[in-house]
Amino acid sequence: MLRESGKYLKDRGIGEPHLNAERLLCHVLGLRREELTLQCDRFVSPGHRSRIRTLLRRRASRHPLQYLTGDTEFYGLPVRVNRRVLIPRPETEVLVEKAVEEIHGLFATPVRILDIGTGSGNIAVALVKNVPESACTALDVDESILDVARGNALLNGVDDRIRMVRGNFLRDVFFKKICAPFDVVVSNPPYVTTEEYESLAPEIRDHEPRKALDAGPDGLVFFRRLAEILPVLLKRNGIALFETGETQAKDVGALFRKAGFEDIRVIQDYNHKDRVVLIRDLQGRNMK
DSSP: OHHHHHHHHHHTTOSSHHHHHHHHHHHHHTOOHHHHHHTTTOOOOHHHHHHHHHHHHHHHTTOOHHHHHTEEEETTEEEEOOTTSOOOOTTHHHHHHHHHHHHHHHOOSOEEEEEESOTTSHHHHHHHHHOSSEEEEEEESOHHHHHHHHHHHHHTTOGGGEEEEEOOTTTOOOHHHHTOOEEEEEEOOOOBOHHHHHTSOHHHHTTSOGGGTBOOTTSOHHHHHHHHHHHHHEEEEEEEEEEOOTTTHHHHHHHHHHTTOOEEEEEEOTTSOEEEEEEEOOSOOOOO
16 A cells, blocks of 8 residues: 555655655554554555545645645644644744754743744744743734644643734734733744745645735735834844745845844755844844
8 A cells, every 4th residue: 555655646746755655644544654664564444545545636636745644743843734824844943943042042031932923833832842941922813823823832732831812913003912022033924925926836835825925026025014013022132033035035134124123144044045034132122
């Protein structure tokens, strides 16, 4: 079944077909990956065969693997996902890794974190898991999205340290609701241009939530708003880390310099592409 499934996906142009087949079989059979090898002589019931074939057909039609299984992994942690939220990507782990490093180097007291556009809650969960003396406020626009984040916080045992808040940071005046300011502000905002969106892989364009990806003609609409409100959100000597498109870091940095921030750095991802803009507020522009 595994061999035939891998061949089926390969013949239909799916990348990493054997890995995809393993994930789908493990999902249906309730096995870990290593158990799949150990139980290679296990009989697969007709019911399981039917379910596996249904999932294979959906994967061959470019449904994302993570939505078919309902889960993925981020920063070594289990994360449940559905079509309401963006699938966490390895590039975003750079943001978490750098944030954890900076927090441990800068702050000696309990740290307050704000995650704007939390989605599945992957960033918020990973941060509080790796920074024991921290609490996070996770903001998103829809209660159904926050339900996914709540589930992931509970799954990873940090639900008592993450506060979920509904709000649209593009429009709402929500500063009192979230109890600003914060030591750390993080976000993986939409940053794909509308033109780029149309050329994305079908798994992304046809299935993941467009509002979590499309950021207008130049991809900077969310960064303009972040630059506008960051002085209110960030404490003096606080830090902000934002994921960007690989060609956007210079333009994003310019927006925050115009807003009065001077300490701005660009962090590259594992493929040596600009991925995260890190900002430190040394001037204390917070207006609260």
